[in-house]
Amino acid sequence: MRNKIEIEKIKHENFNHFLVLIDKLAEYEKLDPPDHKAKKRLRIDGLHDNAKYEAFLAKIGDNYVGYLIYFMTYSSFLALPTLYIEDIFVLEESRKKGVGQELFNYCVKKAKERKCGRIEWHVLDWNKLGQDFYKKNKAEHLSNWHYYRLTKDKFDSFI
């Protein structure tokens, strides 16, 4: 039973473990982690009846070792929902035990349940480990699409 991986939905009881894991991903991705106020919003937005995202933790024994955040988007041409993976992360010391694969399989299971036409996500350009993992899982890199963002500081002064 060693290395048995369990998937647990976020709830009040495990939420602090979830927040610790998000900080670890931010550290790994060299991005700013959510601050105190953002963590309060994460709790409300994730545990609310009309949750703004869905999240799950991976557990080995008593240890929370990874997490997954996804939500439903939509393809207008397929006219089917898309499962969009916002984050999938495994602690560095818990890798090579199949945790990432288990979390990705969980996305596939959910995508089938919700009758999605696609699963989509983004990976940072330097994250070769992630890119190799997704290649192994038959995913396609859509290099013909450019990804754009307009941040609040810019659109606030916009109209």
Next chain:
Amino acid sequence: MRNKIEIEKIKHENFNHFLVLIDKLAEYEKLDPPDHKAKKRLRIDGLHDNAKYEAFLAKIGDNYVGYLIYFMTYSSFLALPTLYIEDIFVLEESRKKGVGQELFNYCVKKAKERKCGRIEWHVLDWNKLGQDFYKKNKAEHLSNWHYYRLTKDKFDSFI
């Protein structure tokens, strides 16, 4: 009053105009348009009480000349919703009248109302017109993120 642009939410009465515009975008992007069954799903998914996407038409006089589809996604690091633009399109014969700008401004207005931290979207690599438009609107091209997709035909045989 010439060229006055009105923005109209999709509803039963204008839905066929919406479908014609989607076909025109597919033609412009050299992608397959939604088939008959997909169009039926689009109607249900867009007009349902728990709609899977939000869509608006741009109208000049009696003519429907463009459309917009968006939905809410979520940034785990900001802990704020993101307004994601799925489609924004203006008929070729109705360009240079400010319709695209009006639809984009409408996204900004909605992003403010919903307290979003970001607006995001993708543009095809050959669509220089679109890229110039978004650059003019201060958007950032996130070239350090790789965009991935796993399609249903692949994940169906997965686990």
